[in-house]
Amino acid sequence: MRCLIVEPVFICEYEIEARKVVEDRMNEYLSPTNGFHCVLRKLIEDNLETLLVGTPRQLRRQITLFQKFEADEVGIRRKKAYKKLLGNIFDYQAFKSLAVTRDYFSAYRLHAHLNLRVCAYCDENYIIPVSDGISGRRSKGPYDHYYPESLYPYLAISLFNLIPACGTCNSLKGHRDTVVYTLPHPYLVNFETDLHFKVSKKRLKRSLKPIKDDFAINLQVVSGCISRVAFTNMNTFLEIDHRYTNHRSTAKVLYDRCELIAAQIKPRFPGYNNKKILQSFFNVSADGYEDGPLRKLEADYLKNKRF
Ligand SMILES: [Zn+2]
Incomplete structure (x- = not known):
């Protein structure tokens, strides 16, 4: 994206x-x-x-x-x-x-x-x-x-x-005809702002349950630039939600790091606001995120986080 x-x-x-x-x-x-x-x-x-x-x-x-x-x-x-x-x-x-x-x-x-x-x-x-x-x-x-x-x-x-x-x-x-089944076009939409990964924490008993039960990850549309039909086609044809269920462990790692920062690091750096924490500890800025796999998932998760 x-x-x-x-x-x-x-x-x-x-x-x-x-x-x-x-x-x-x-x-x-x-x-x-x-x-x-x-x-x-x-x-x-x-x-x-x-x-x-x-x-x-x-x-x-x-x-x-x-x-x-x-x-x-x-x-x-x-x-x-x-x-x-x-x-x-x-x-x-x-x-x-x-x-x-x-x-x-x-x-x-x-x-x-x-x-x-x-x-x-x-x-x-x-x-x-x-x-x-x-x-x-x-x-x-x-x-x-x-x-x-x-x-x-x-x-x-x-x-x-x-x-x-x-x-x-x-x-x-594959050969799916995008004239009939339109998809969001990477040159026309801004995936960084028009789509959002919603990460939901389902259970807190992480030590008692397997990782896969902890988080649900779903892609959502957040702007009118992407039509509902194009979004649904993208999610269905490219199986985005299904593929991202494999990355619940990434969400868990982020969750644990955030917990650690909130409990141990934030008290030591009282001058750090949310923005500075994201920049300093996760390399996530308001302008975007680093170029690497799953960075959108990470950025979307962290931008909703309050320390
Ligand atoms: Zn791909």
């Missing part, structure tokens, strides 16, 4: 370099003597800037445009070949490849620019890519296509369709 921000300079450079790749691929795969290829080339050229760096809402409008084109120009028999053609033109493999020497059109460069170490959807898992330019060894680019690549191949390298996500979220989300 991380909101994503890309600097305008990066967007411009990405567009320039991705455009070169698409134009190269069109020259390679689209024949000037094939009528259908010419119509497709015109559609892509007319919309190329939006297809590469359009906002999520603009990308949604591109889907409508291409769906109309497909209904008018692509027969059922040609659909498979048409999708393969688009897959070759909007070359996601080139984006992920270390062989691409261009700076900005690179999965690794985008990842470094976003400065993100955890999954944008779940905040549960690290997504640090591993690349080694000398030996060529690397991990797979950790991206989910918000609008699935299998359904909308012309959005395969759209900057705002590439969401850094862990393998668990990627496989749980």
Whole structure:
């Protein structure tokens, strides 16, 4: 649950370099003597800037445009070949490849620019890519296509369709059509403020009961920026509540640390207010929290705490 921000300079450079790749691929795969290829080339050229760096809402409008084109120009028999053609033109493999020497059109460069170490959807898992330019060894680019690549191949390298996500979220989300089943978009919502983990202490007899009985963890919407439907889809498809039940031990550790601070440390530092305690002992500030797995859970738990 991380909101994503890309600097305008990066967007411009990405567009320039991705455009070169698409134009190269069109020259390679689209024949000037094939009528259908010419119509497709015109559609892509007319919309190329939006297809590469359009906002999520603009990308949604591109889907409508291409769906109309497909209904008018692509027969059922040609659909498979048409999708393969688009897959070759909007070359996601080139984006992920270390062989691409261009700076900005690179999965690794985008990842470094976003400065993100955890999954944008779940905040549960690290997504640090591993690349080694000398030996060529690397991990797979950790991206989910918000609008699935299998359904909308012309959005395969759209900057705002590439969401850094862990393998668990990627496989749980799968090919689900986000046009039909909308999800909160990490470039449109602020997960840090619009969602909140509610941690409820169920029992106090911690020494007598197993850890799993102590805390309930549920994700909640706290602002109107995320629709109820999108939130429910996210929680259902990505199984957030279910996955976070595995982290009740984290809540217990926090609970114990808070108890210790309240009982032993607070009396020794009477000048420390709540804010200073959170900053000094938990690295949680009013502006946000550190980049690491489960940090949102920790911050949400602690921000409700009074010492
Ligand atoms: Zn994830």
